[in-house]
Amino acid sequence: MPGPKSNLIDLEILDGMPDGIALVRVDGSIIHMNAALRHMCGVPDEPGEPLKLESLAVPDNIAQWRRFFTHAAEDGGPMSFDATISRASDKFTFYAEVSFHRKSLHGEPVIVATIRNMSRHRKIEEALRLEESRLEALLRLNQMTGEPINRICDFALEEAVRLTGSRIGYLAFYDEEQEKLTMHAWSAQGVKECRISNRTIEYPIKNTGLWGEAVRQRRPVITNDYNAPSPYKKGLPPGHVRLERHMNVPIMDDGRIVVVAGVGNKPEPYDIRDVRELVLLMEGMWRLLQRKQSEDQLKMSLAEKEVLLKEIHHRVKNNLQIVSSLISLQSEVATPENMTAAFKESQDRIRSMAMIHERLYRARDLAKVDFGEYLRNLTSYLKSSYQPRTAEVQIDVQNIMLDIDRAIPCGLIVNELVSNAFKYAFPDGRRGTLEISMRKDENGILLVVADDGPGLPPGIDVSNTPTLGLQLVHALVGQLDGELALHREKGARFEIRFK
Structure with a gap:
């Protein structure tokens, strides 16, 4: 989209740049967009009507764009900020780093706008933050050995809801011999939204609908459109939390399913990363519960041994008395x-x-x-x-x-x-x-x-x-x-x- 005062050589150089670059008049109208920026923002080579630079921004960012653009036009120095770009072709948004720098083109002041797509970097940063957050959750979980089982499960469930970006969650223990799920915990938001008067605690797996598929298929199950028809669904009871999305996973121990954990109503679709977060956290919870059970059994065993050791002398005395009495009776005959x-x-x-x-x-x-x-x-x-x-x-x-x-x-x-x-x-x-x-x-x-x-x-x-x-x-x-x-x-x- 060459303007009347653009330079052909300059445009060829700009079109070879990997970052998105636009030459913008001080009134905000775009003189030229390089190929990278047109592709990035979904703008055709011949857009027809002249574009304003702020049209690339999402509505919530327009005031910010105007403020930084005005500073760059008046002061000349580079102004940089993070922004969200809206793609013209499909309104898809992505994160970008934007900088404005005033230059002169054939004597006319122009603003060179550089836009770098930071979505990949943002995803990496988010993944690192999520990993750090999950490690912190696992660390806190491992420090809860002395806490009651209910508190451990509640903490793990709330962290699972948070790490997957969900609104609600639940946790159930599974008995493979009886083929029965026993509900153990609901997330705080789930309890708040639920209007079921008499909640069922035990569910034979044969009577469960979609949420039982994680057990029947022995794998994670993701449902990103809960309203879509499904042969596995059996309906929700009156007062149940409205579901938009749902994901649950089975947790295995030595080949047996021991826990089923589920989350729901994430704003974005669930994917394999959410499965990974939920599985890792719940496996950490299960290992802690097993360790706690072993420690509790050991404490009980030690306490029992202490009591029994105190009784040993009494038992030995009584049994020696029995032996003495038996020998005495035998000697008489x-x-x-x-x-x-x-x-x-x-x-x-x-x-x-x-x-x-x-x-x-x-x-x-x-x-x-x-x-x-x-x-x-x-x-x-x-x-x-x-x-x-x-x-x-x-x-x-x-x-x-x-x-x-x-x-x-x-x-x-x-x-x-x-x-x-x-x-x-x-x-x-x-x-x-x-x-x-x-x-x-x-x-x-x-x-x-x-x-x-x-x-x-x-x-x-x-x-x-x-x-x-x-x-x-x-x-x-x-x-x-x-x-x-x-x-x-x-x-x-x-x-x-x-x-």
């Missing part, structure tokens, strides 16, 4: 002829107690014993000790946890009944079966030891018997505050029920 057998019985009783302590101190939970596993090990030990070659042992026990105050007497009961069965139920190589079962139901725990041997002599009363083993069983059932029943139909069947 021992004779020179059965001395070896008496020592063997005492050894088995003490061994049954020692096995409980062994399992107790090897377990993570120092307060309780997996009694089902203990029964299997005790029975295996007694079978190897008595070697009843013709006896088939059938064990059907649940993994029931018992505290030591119930485990010790219960273990001694099993020791007595199983030992008696191995000694007396299969005489002279007789084949038979020993059944041991343990079940827990609404009435408590039922322990059964049964054999199909010859059974007990008809005159024996379990509650008043001369044999030491059955005396111990009766006393120990009383210690458990339980009930003992003996069935004699096919061999001997002992049923002990306790809480």
